[in-house]
Amino acid sequence: MSATLEVLASGALATIQDLGRVGWRRYGVPSAGALDPALLRLANALVGQAEGAAAIEFFVAGPTLKAVDEPVQLGFAGDFPVTLQRANGERKQLDAWRSLTLQPGESVRIGTPRGARAGVVAVRGLSVAAVLGSAATYTRARLGGLGGRALQAGDKLVADSLPVHDGAAPVERQLPRPPAADGRAIRVVPGPQADHFDAEGLEAFYSAEYRVSADADRMGVRLQGPALVHNAKGAEVVSDATVPGSIQVPGNGQPIVLLADGQTAGGYAKIATVISVDLPRLAQAPVGASIRFEPVTVAQAETLAREREADVRRWLATIEPLATDGDIDLAAIYAANLVSGMIDALG
Amino acid sequence: MSARLLDAGDGAVTIEFGDRIAPELVARVRALDQVVEAARSRGELPGVVETMPTFRSLTVLYDPLQTTRALLDPALSVLLRQAEQVPPTAGRRWRLPVCYGGEFGADLAEVASATGLSPDEVVRLHAGCEVSVCMIGFMPGFPFMGDLPAALDMPRRREPRLRVPAGSVAITGRLTAIYPWQSPGGWQLIGRCPVPLFDAAAPTPSLLAPGDRVRFEAVTPQRLADLEAAIAAGALTSTAWLESGA
Numbered sequence: 001m002s003a004t005l006e007v008l009a010s011g012a013l014a015t016i017q018d019l020g021r022v023g024w025r026r027y028g029v030p031s032a033g034a035l036d037p038a039l040l041r042l043a044n045a046l047v048g049q050a051e052g053a054a055a056i057e058f059f060v061a062g063p064t065l066k067a068v069d070e071p072v073q074l075g076f077a078g079d080f081p082v083t084l085q086r087a088n089g090e091r092k093q094l095d096a097w098r099s100l101t102l103q104p105g106e107s108v109r110i111g112t113p114r115g116a117r118a119g120v121v122a123v124r125g126l127s128v129a130a131v132l133g134s135a136a137t138y139t140r141a142r143l144g145g146l147g148g149r150a151l152q153a154g155d156k157l158v159a160d161s162l163p164v165h166d167g168a169a170p171v172e173r174q175l176p177r178p179p180a181a182d183g184r185a186i187r188v189v190p191g192p193q194a195d196h197f198d199a200e201g202l203e204a205f206y207s208a209e210y211r212v213s214a215d216a217d218r219m220g221v222r223l224q225g226p227a228l229v230h231n232a233k234g235a236e237v238v239s240d241a242t243v244p245g246s247i248q249v250p251g252n253g254q255p256i257v258l259l260a261d262g263q264t265a266g267g268y269a270k271i272a273t274v275i276s277v278d279l280p281r282l283a284q285a286p287v288g289a290s291i292r293f294e295p296v297t298v299a300q301a302e303t304l305a306r307e308r309e310a311d312v313r314r315w316l317a318t319i320e321p322l323a324t325d326g327d328i329d330l331a332a333i334y335a336a337n338l339v340s341g342m343i344d345a346l347g
Numbered sequence: 348m349s350a351r352l353l354d355a356g357d358g359a360v361t362i363e364f365g366d367r368i369a370p371e372l373v374a375r376v377r378a379l380d381q382v383v384e385a386a387r388s389r390g391e392l393p394g395v396v397e398t399m400p401t402f403r404s405l406t407v408l409y410d411p412l413q414t415t416r417a418l419l420d421p422a423l424s425v426l427l428r429q430a431e432q433v434p435p436t437a438g439r440r441w442r443l444p445v446c447y448g449g450e451f452g453a454d455l456a457e458v459a460s461a462t463g464l465s466p467d468e469v470v471r472l473h474a475g476c477e478v479s480v481c482m483i484g485f486m487p488g489f490p491f492m493g494d495l496p497a498a499l500d501m502p503r504r505r506e507p508r509l510r511v512p513a514g515s516v517a518i519t520g521r522l523t524a525i526y527p528w529q530s531p532g533g534w535q536l537i538g539r540c541p542v543p544l545f546d547a548a549a550p551t552p553s554l555l556a557p558g559d560r561v562r563f564e565a566v567t568p569q570r571l572a573d574l575e576a577a578i579a580a581g582a583l584t585s586t587a588w589l590e591s592g593a
Contacts, residue, residue: 025399025408027545027553028487131547141487141528143547192353192361238368239484239491241399241406243359265401265484273356276411298416301357305411 001161003070005123007151008107011063013217016145017120019052021134025264031244032136032144033260035118035218036280038179038312039077043122045316046075046099046173054135055122056151059217062110062119063151067102071162073170074108075099078119079178081111098174098322099124101162115181116284124170125160138261140219174322179315185294186282188247188272189301192240196233196249196269204228205271210255210291218261221282223291227253228271235269242266245274259283275301277308350375350427352420353404357411362423363404368493368521372403373481377435377558379405382426392422400557401482402491438480438558440590443525443540445474445516445563446571451539458501458518458535470565472496473516473537478523480559488527488545488553492561495521507533514539516563538563541574542588554585562590 007014017040020033034040034057041051055075056063062080065072076082076096084092087105094100096119102108113119128135128145137145146155162170194202210225228249235251242248246258248268257274258266260283274282275296285291296304353361362379365372380400386392394414399406409419447470448455459466478492485491495518503519508531511517515526517534526532527544540563544554555561566574577583 023397024487024552025397026483026557027551028483028485028489029552132552140530141545143487189354189356192355192363238366238402239482240363240401240404241355241359241361241484243355243406243408245356245358263485264399265482270355273354273359275357277357298354298357302411302415305357309412 001070002127003072003125003159003161004068005072005157005159006066006068007063007153007155007157008066009064009109010151010153010155011058011110012060014056014058014063014151015137015139015218016054016126016128016151017057017136018054018134020136020260021132021144024132025241028264029132029141029143030138030261030264032138032218033134034120035260035283036120038280038308038315039118039120040122041312042097042175042315042319043075043077043120045319046077046097046175047073047122047124048171048173049122049124051316053122054126054128055120057118057120058110059117061112062121064107064109065102065121066107067104068156069104071101071103071170072159073099073101073124073162075122075124075173076110076119077122077175078113079116079181080113080119083109083111085109097178099172101170101172113284115286117286118284123157123159124162127158127160140261172322173319175315175319177318179311182281185292186278187275187294187296187301187304189275189298190272190295191270192273193237193269194271196230196235196237197228197271198231201229201231202271205255206293206295208292210293212285212287212289212291214287216287218259220256220258220262221285223255223257225254228255229253230269233269236267237269239265239267242270243273245276245279246270247272247274257282275304277301277304352423355406359406359408360416360419360423361404361406362427365403368402368481370479370494373479373557374435375430376400376403376405378433379427379430380557381435382430382433383407383423386422386426392419395419399484401484435558438556438560440560440562441555441588442562442564442590443542443588444566444570444574445538445540446566446568447473447516447538449568451568451571452516452537454504454535455537458499458537461501462498464498469499469537472499473518473523474563474565477560477562480555480557480561481522482557483553483555486526486528486530488555489524490544490553490555490561491522491524493522495523497521501535503533504535507531511536512539514541516540539571541571541578542585543578546585549585554588
């Protein structure tokens with residue numbers, strides 16, 4: 001049995017993503033996948049499914065989704081408002097970082113993320129065919145997702161029916177302490193072509209303030225700031241591999257940071273590479289946001305990657321049952337038990 | 348011969364052999380790629396997730412949760428020395444049909460006047476040489492092939508096109524390529540090839556691979572239309588274009 005989730009409004013660049021496809025760069029296929037893998041993992045955990053399952057990622061404004069024929073459980077990861085509209089038209093404002101089961105006829109409107117650009121909505125049991133090992137949408141080559149394109153109004157997503165537990169409502173979950181916003185500099189590893197810049201050029205790069213231009217999507221982010229000057233080696237190189245995080249500096253001196261959908265090779269000198277821990281933050285920086293870069297070593301970046309993974313695992317472990325409206329307030333009961341237990345112990 | 352290990356963040360390292368387009372660099376990249384892939388298949392490079400061969404370098408992508416450069420670099424140095432003893436295996440040979448000029452090669456006349464050749468001579472030179480695939484990149488299945496005869500050396504268009512039709516055969520410098528998808532592009536368009544270069548459902552999604560050799564065969568617009576129809580109907584599979592090879 002399956003449930004249908006209809007897209008009533010598409011939002012902005014809402015696509016199906018997972019953790020990306022690995023192993024195909026040699027054929028020119030970028031990884032695609034969630035711009036912020038932690039959001040995808042948390043959203044899926046909120047609906048109690050595998051962290052890497054396919055989910056909906058959106059940019060700027062979220063989609064409006066309606067359960068058509070059966071209940072559908074959604075999980076919201078990101079700092080954005082959620083408006084539930086019941087079948088009778090009644091509306092209710094909710095915060096993200098929780099799950100919510102839509103009953104048939106109910107819809108949910110996902111708002112605009114605060115201070116960031118992306119959010120993820122997990123759909124429990126979402127069924128999307130894998131292409132080259134992944135459901136991730138790569139629109140440029142029409143791979144993955146829903147026909148290789150962004151969601152459109154009228155699309156119908158298919159999810160497995162929710163498991164039935166003696167007629168009880170599905171367990172809803174929440175992340176009580178969401179990850180805090182981080183305003184620090186974006187850390188980068190210098191290279192592979194930092195030698196196309198003199199010391200002054202590199203110093204300019206690490207001291208300048210850049211702004212996120214409107215020319216930013218899943219492929220890359222163009223930054224605006226003081227123009228960087230190449231040395232005699234120039235702005236162009238014989239094409240070599242680019243990776244998510246590569247910072248290309250073309251002849252106009254304005255950096256371009258490649259993201260999950262970025263091309264696999266490029267002919268511009270790459271001054272540095274954004275480290276994996278900070279790339280999601282840069283990818284989500286709103287248009288006009290101010291960016292600074294700070295150099296770190298490869299070993300430091302690798303350590304930070306392992307520390308971030310430990311943080312994500314901690315966040316995942318804190319996901320807990322959520323008391324739902326009209327039900328007994330489970331959280332309050334847990335708290336009361338804990339308090340009375342302590343009082344008893346103090347005796 | 349020397350190679351440099353270049354930092355590419357905390358998930359990739361680039362082993363660079365040179366900064367030019369040259370057959371000997373492409374061969375060294377392929378040799379190292381094959382040695383690295385063989386080591387991976389023996390389970391010797393835990394944490395390495397994929398490799399990306401280019402004209403002049405091999406980029407090794409790794410998972411920083413599973414390995415580190417401190418572990419990886421010595422292993423890669425050993426494989427580099429191994430690769431210098433092993434010539435890369437021979438690629439496959441292909442013959443691809445191309446309808447030159449007219450609506451399919453909008454820049455043929457400009458290429459002819461810029462190179463001082465007649466359009467027919469441009470076609471004869473392009474269809475008369477054998478090129479090898481240096482790398483696949485830029486977009487899925489896009490083959491960078493060289494070297495073309497020096498007489499065809501052309502800069503990119505001053506104004507890149509916003510829309511290059513899928514199947515366009517293009518040249519720039521001593522390189523030629525076929526656009527697998529409609530996309531923006533700055534190369535000079537001289538013809539159209541009906542053969543699909545990328546099929547996500549195929550075991551190897553890209554028709555061509557580095558090291559493959561390609562010849563082009565000039566066909567008429569009628570033949571192009573017939574081939575396109577036959578391919579659309581599923582009557583012609585990719586092996587129809589294979590001349591020899593594994």
